[in-house]
Each structure stands twice: as C-alpha cells, then as structure tokens.
Amino acid sequence: MFFEPEARLHLGAEAEVWSGSWMGKPAVRKLRRSRAWRHPDLEKRLGYRRMLSEARILVRIKNAGLPVPAVWDVDLENGLIVMEKMNGRPLIDVLRDSNSCQSDIDSALYNSGNAVRRLHRMAVTHGDLSTNNILIDEHNRAYLIDFGLSAVEYEVERFGIDLHVMDEILGASHPNIINGMEKFLHGYLQCDSELGPLSELSGGLPPIAENVLKRLDDVRSRVRYHG
Ligand SMILES: Nc1ncnc2c1ncn2[C@@H]1O[C@H](COP(=O)(O)OP(=O)(O)O)[C@@H](O)[C@H]1O
Ligand SMILES: [Mg+2]
Numbered sequence: 001m002f003f004e005p006e007a008r009l010h011l012g013a014e015a016e017v018w019s020g021s022w023m024g025k026p027a028v029r030k031l032r033r034s035r036a037w038r039h040p041d042l043e044k045r046l047g048y049r050r051m052l053s054e055a056r057i058l059v060r061i062k063n064a065g066l067p068v069p070a071v072w073d074v075d076l077e078n079g080l081i082v083m084e085k086m087n088g089r090p091l092i093d094v095l096r097d098s099n100s101c102q103s104d105i106d107s108a109l110y111n112s113g114n115a116v117r118r119l120h121r122m123a124v125t126h127g128d129l130s131t132n133n134i135l136i137d138e139h140n141r142a143y144l145i146d147f148g149l150s151a152v153e154y155e156v157e158r159f160g161i162d163l164h165v166m167d168e169i170l171g172a173s174h175p176n177i178i179n180g181m182e183k184f185l186h187g188y189l190q191c192d193s194e195l196g197p198l199s200e201l202s203g204g205l206p207p208i209a210e211n212v213l214k215r216l217d218d219v220r221s222r223v224r225y226h227g
Contacts, residue, residue, distance in 0.1 A: 005018040005019075005197075008075050009028065013034075014148075015148075018031075019033075019085055022111050023072075025036045025072075028069075028082070030070075030081045031080055032047045033146075042076070048079075052076060053074060053151070054147045054148050057152070058070075059071050067115050067142060069083040069084040072085060078165070079225040086145065087135070087143075088136045088137035088143060089135065090132050090135060091134040095108075095174045108136045108188065111136075111142040112142040112184055114188065114226055115134070116144070117188040117189075120206060123153060124148065124151070125151050125162050126154055127158075128149040129166045131167075157215065159207055159212040160212055163216045187218030188213075189213070192208060196205050
C-alpha cells in the first residue's frame with residue numbers, strides 16, 4: 001500500500017478511518033476492525049464479503065459518474081480500502097451549523113436527494129443512509145460515502161427503506177430543519193425528470209422514483225401501525 005497516513009478522522013466500533021495521501025493525492029484509508037476479521041478462513045470472515053461488495057459497487061457507480069469516492073487500493077486480507085478523499089463535511093454538520101443559511105441548507109438537501117436517486121437508478125441501495133454518510137462541499141454538492149451495507153437491488157422495498165431511514169434521521173436528529181425531507185425528496189424526484197427514463201440493467205429495471213415514494217409512504221404507515 002502506498003498510503004501515507006496523516007490524521008485519524010474517525011474511530012468507530014467497526015471501522016477506523018485515516019486521512020492521508022496515496023501516490024500524492026488526498027486519500028482516506030478505511031480499516032475494518034470488527035471481530036469478524038479474526039476468523040482464519042478469509043472467505044468465512046463476515047467483513048470480507050461486505051468489503052468486497054463495497055469496493056465492487058463503488059467502482060461500478062464511480063465509473064458511471066456518480067458523486068462517490070474512487071477506490072484506489074483494496075487489501076481484503078487486512079480489511080483495508082484506500083479511496084479518494086472527498087471534499088466537504090457531513091450533512092449533519094451543515095444542518096447543525098448556526099452559520100448555515102437557509103439557501104445552503106435547501107440546496108444541500110436537494111442535492112443529497114438527487115445523488116441518492118442517481119444511486120437508486122443504478123439499482124443500488126445504500127443500506128446505511130444518514131446525515132453522516134453524505135458529504136457536502138463548498139458549492140453544496142453532495143457526495144455519498146460508506147457503502148459497507150450497499151446492495152444491488154431491483155425490488156422496491158429496500159429503496160423505500162433507504163428513504164425511510166433518511167426520513168427518520170431528518171425528523172429525529174434535525175427537528176429544527178423545517179420540511180427537510182420534502183426538500184430531499186424534491187431533489188430525488190427531479191432526478192428522474194432530468195435524466196429521463198431508466199435504462200435496462202443486468203437485473204432488469206430499478207423502480208421509478210414515484211414508486212419508491214409510494215413505498216416510503218407504505219413503510220411510514222407500517223411503522224406507525226406496529227410502533
Ligand atoms: N472518501 C472519504 N472522503 C472523506 N471523508 C471520508 C471518506 N470516507 C470516510 N470519511 C470520513 O470518515 C467517517 C467514517 O467513515 P465511514 O465510511 O462512514 O465509516 P463507518 O462505517 O464507521 O461509518 C465519515 O463520516 C467521514 O467523515
Ligand atoms: Mg458512516
């Protein structure tokens with residue numbers, strides 16, 4: 001690995017993330033540090049498949065032009081992935097910053113919804129959408145990160161769940177942001193108008209945006225009903 005670490009960005013239960021450089025370019029190195037890595041048989045390590053799937057999905061959607069980090073190096077044996085360092089700060093910081101103006105917040109949310117729809121149009125669900133896993137740059141552009149739980153998917157349910165998780169987080173963690181989810185969904189819906197009909201992928205057609213929104217409503221009422 002040509003990665004030169006500079007500073008630790010994050011130490012979580014499952015991952016340790018360092019910023020640094022890779023071949024002279026700003027990079028981050030993510031180390032999966034879960035107990036699942038300790039199994040002696042590589043194929044049987046739980047994290048192994050997750051990391052392989054994270055890297056594969058990232059490469060595919062980056063090649064399609066999505067706003068996600070490029071993957072530069074993967075070391076499955078040691079649970080390491082080196083990727084492009086994206087500019088910007090987590091959406092959660094933008095939403096909590098008392099210096100953020102309303103128009104910046106609005107465009108950050110709109111662009112986040114737009115980016116998530118671009119992902120969904122490629123038949124990929126994120127699996128762990130949160131205001132921590134979307135980075136916003138100085139032009140309010142949105143980048144998606146943390147694809148450890150992402151999956152290739154065609155059934156509408158998981159797409160609806162992605163939006164529902166975002167909905168819950170915007171409601172619970174950012175109650176001061178008025179109509180946050182509406183702004184996010186506006187960007188989500190507009191994406192289909194901008195990009196036109198979906199193209200057929202290897203597994204068929206991913207659900208159209210309207211159907212994902214309908215499913216979001218279903219999920220919301222299920223959650224209300226069952227508590
Ligand atoms: N490609 C990246 N560019 C810039 N910052 C990143 C990148 N990947 C991760 N980070 C930073 O590290 C944090 C944790 O990384 P993440 O992939 O979300 O790990 P975890 O699975 O522990 O949540 C992110 O919230 C973000 O602040
Ligand atoms: Mg994360």
